[in-house]
Amino acid sequence: GAGVSQSPSNKVTEKGKDVELRCDPISGHTALYWYRQSLGQGLEFLIYFQGNSAPDKSGLPSDRFSAERTGGSVSTLTIQRTQQEDSAVYLCASSLGASPATDTQYFGPGTRLTVL
Amino acid sequence: AQSVTQLGSHVSVSEGALVLLRCNYSSSVPPYLFWYVQYPNQGLQLLLKYTTGATLVKGINGFEAEFKKSETSFHLTKPSAHMSDAAEYFCAVTRSNDYKLSFGAGTTVTVRA
Numbered sequence: 001g002a003g004v005s006q007s008p009s010n011k012v013t014e015k016g017k018d019v020e021l022r023c024d025p026i027s028g029h030t031a032l033y034w035y036r037q038s039l040g041q042g043l044e045f046l047i048y049f050q051g052n053s054a055p056d057k058s059g060l061p062s063d064r065f066s067a068e069r070t071g072g073s074v075s076t077l078t079i080q081r082t083q084q085e086d087s088a089v090y091l092c093a094s095s096l097g098a099s100p101a102t103d104t105q106y107f108g109p110g111t112r113l114t115v116l
Numbered sequence: 117a118q119s120v121t122q123l124g125s126h127v128s129v130s131e132g133a134l135v136l137l138r139c140n141y142s143s144s145v146p147p148y149l150f151w152y153v154q155y156p157n158q159g160l161q162l163l164l165k166y167t168t169g170a171t172l173v174k175g176i177n178g179f180e181a182e183f184k185k186s187e188t189s190f191h192l193t194k195p196s197a198h199m200s201d202a203a204e205y206f207c208a209v210t211r212s213n214d215y216k217l218s219f220g221a222g223t224t225v226t227v228r229a
Contacts, residue, residue, distance in 0.1 A: 003159075004159065031215065033215075042221045043219035044219075045216045048215060048216065091159060093159075095215075098215040099215075100167070100210045100217075101148060101167040101168070104165075105162075107152075107159030108159050109157065109159045110159060
């Protein structure tokens with residue numbers, strides 16, 4: 001079946017602009033995660049959605065970052081007033097449930113964001 | 117809090133040689149441990165995981181890892197490297213009541229013909 005898809009695959013933007021990154025999880029997966037992969041910080045957790053519960057936003061680096069998940073499926077990560085340090089690969093993952101013992105996180109190919 | 121240290125950011129092996137990637141973790145509670153592989157321009161793919169039970173875990177593509185509590189380690193091995201094993205490998209940790217993965221910095225593997 002189809003895996004996690006993300007769009008766009010690459011995004012180049014100018015400093016100060018807003019960007020939206022999209023994630024389509026695997027159908028039927030209730031849990032969705034955003035991670036950021038950057039040279040200086042490695043792979044770091046950003047935000048987690050599980051069903052209709054309030055999201056865990058504890059990994060968002062600043063209030064310029066926000067995310068939503070509509071209808072329990074597609075998610076959008078929005079970065080406002082982008083800065084050069086936001087340049088990174090943004091990875092989305094989904095899992096059937098939220099138990100790490102049984103619910104594997106499946107990752108999308110990522111969106112490479114470059115802020116000029 | 118959990119954390120992971122991967123020793124060696126780059127590993128170069130000859131085709132047919134042993135692949136050994138080192139991972140040490142710190143966790144105040146029993147950990148769940150994972151190895152993921154990332155091929156160029158692709159997302160992360162789960163190789164194997166340890167949750168409970170048998171400490172030697174076998175994964176895909178001939179990889180295996182052994183959980184050693186006394187050494188707080190979860191090293192990844194493959195007896196004979198193949199050119200297709202060239203990729204970046206990430207060790208990750210979480211705990212039973214958490215869903216967030218904490219990743220190591222990654223180890224890039226190159227395979228020499």
